[in-house]
Amino acid sequence: MKRIVSLEINGRTVEEIVPDNMLLVDLLRDRQGLTGTKQGCDGGECGACTVLVDGRPRLSCIALVAGCDGKRIETIEGQAKGGHLSALQRAFHENLGAQCGFCTPGMILAAEGLLRDNPAPDEDEIRVALGGNLCRCTGYVKIIESVQVAAAEMRS
Amino acid sequence: MSEALPEFQLLAPASVDEAVAALGANPGALASAGGTDLIVRLRKGLSETGTLVDLGGIAALNDITPGAGGGLRIGAGVTLAALAKSAPLAEYPAIPRAVATVAGPTHREVATLGGNLCQDTRCVYYNQSHWWRQSNGFCLKYRGEICHVAPKGNRCRAAFSGDIAPALMVHGASLEIAGPDGTRHLPLAEFYHEDGAAHLGLNPGEIVVAVLLPPPGPVSDYAKVRVRAAVDYPLAGIAVACTQAREGARFTLAITGTNSAPMLVDIADALAEGADADAYFAALEKQVQKAVSPQRTSTLAPHYRRLSVSALAARLARQTAGFAPEDSQRPEP
Known part of the structure; x- marks a missing residue:
């Protein structure tokens, strides 16, 4: 059908x-x-x-x-608007949140969903929200830092 | 292109009656809700159907309403994300706790209560690609003749792997089921059968419409054994409900992940006044060890799952009855 x-x-x-x-x-x-x-x-x-x-x-x-x-x-x-990266895209780029980059689009959209719902998540809340996203480069620390930077920028 | 889904027609009934009629009119049709279990199964060739009946458009399945006598009636289509945030459900602590451990947050956005209760059983010889299973001669659960877990047995040993069923069971939940012969009610503990290839008590054309909970009361909790802190199914899981703090406490346990059906374990003796609490909880732990029968259905050894789920049972029983942990030096399971 x-x-x-x-x-x-x-x-x-x-x-x-x-x-x-x-x-x-x-x-x-x-x-x-x-x-x-x-x-x-x-x-x-x-x-x-x-x-x-x-x-x-x-x-x-x-x-x-x-x-x-x-x-x-x-x-x-x-995510980029008018030639400008979104806060999360920029934060991932500037804080080495992306390594090989394969998981990055999924990470950024999962994080975007979190930040729209909860603009000031603590680290645990970020870990839970990204719990379903795997990074095979295992760069999770930088990914979480990137989300924290983006969240701070979006709040300011 | 992705590994293709088989061809099927998708029907979108607007009411429970229409859904039952659609299932009746299309033999072999499967009901689908969030799809987080079913779509994966269809893609891996673990199920086949010419018709999917999408229950997502039935508004009547999406409500949480007060039930009879102070209880709750939860529509089968309520998503796990919504359940986790439900204020009235917080009165049944094990349930939101169990819901929050199901899969990952993105799954929980669409996965439903009814879908979680009706999910397929799982086994390391079954949840594999078509090529993998074909090279192994398939298995008793689907397309094969031998159960690779228990080759001399005559039934499938795949493990029930839902987190929410045991949490509902310790709170005495029952199901409202709609089908061609009308609506019937069934205690959740009687819904499941100890057969991995036919574990659900649903007749053809029936769907789970709602979960009915009696009024809240017991303090309860849920914990599970898994390798990864998100997404993983329970390799063993335990829900505990306790009637009152300290002496006089009576416990109801329900276990998942170790058998083909979730299992209710009623601890007959209450914790008597003046009794040795440590001895009581040690006996409770032994009783769980005897009750479960984990098989080689997962990557963790059966013996480890037996011991860890029993230890978790004793730990949760102590906690829910207001006792301090027996020994803080004891390693995490």
């Missing part, structure tokens, strides 16, 4: 004809060319494919496009 879905992706309304079994990660990467969303484990375990759906973090490798009809999707490509 196929259906027409209408999504808002990074502020742009997109209409697509999709099969019922299509995954959100495939729509973003293969149809929309938004390859910043990464496929890691492909089974909902690593968090690399995290995007925001209606402002909340969501694993796009286990989300059906059909279930996202009418929803607002944000990917890493939509």
Whole structure:
């Protein structure tokens, strides 16, 4: 079965004809060319494919496009505005939060979801919010520091 | 492209009656909620279906309302993120504690209570890629003939791995189930069967609609053994409810991760006045050791899971009854 879905992706309304079994990660990467969303484990375990759906973090490798009809999707490509990196992107860049960079889009979107909900998280709250995101470079300390720097900047 | 999902049609009923009708009209159809268990299974080839019935659009499943006689009625579609924040549920401490340990925060945004209770059992010989399982001749649970955990046995030993069921069980929860023959109620402890390949007491076409909790009362807690502090399923988990502090305390325990069904363990004797508390909790620990039967279904050795879940049981029992930890030098499990 196929259906027409209408999504808002990074502020742009997109209409697509999709099969019922299509995954959100495939729509973003293969149809929309938004390859910043990464496929890691492909089974909902690593968090690399995290995007925001209606402002909340969501694993796009286990989300059906059909279930996202009418929803607002944000990917890493939509984070920079007017040529300026988001606070989290800049903090990850300047504080060595990114090493190989593969987990970074998922980390930044999971952290974005946290900071919208809780602008002043303590370290434990950051660790819990990023608990579903794996970094195989194991650079977790710098990632947490980056989120703390971004949170401080966003509050000021 | 991702490893493709099999082709299916997705139906989106707007009411429980429509969902039951859709399941009845499409034999082999599967009910889907958050999809954090089911979609992964479909992708790995551990389940197949021509029809998914998406319960996410049924508003009636999303409420937490006062239940009969001062209890709570929790819709099966309430997300775990919402449950963790629910004020009335804080009166049942083990439940939000268990909810907060399920998977990772991103899963909990969409995963539902009903989905967590109806999740599949897990085994190290089963939760593998198609190639891996094929090279091993598949297994008794799905497409094969032998249980690699217990090759001489005649049933699947996959472990029930839900965190929330034991926490609900120690609080005396029951289920409201809708199906072709109407609505029925069942104590949660009777919902599960000790068979990893058929552990749910759901008839064809039935869905879990709500969880019913009696009024709050006991002090309770939940803890689990796992390798990673997030995302991991319980390799063993324990919920403890205690009727009152100190002497006279009576305990109800429920265990997950060690058997194919979550298991209620009623500790018959209360902690008598003047009794040796240390001896009482040591006996309780022994009773849990005897009750559980962990198998080689996970990466942790069965013996370790037996000992650690028993030690956690005794620790939680002491805590909920207001006793200090027996020995702070004892290593973490």
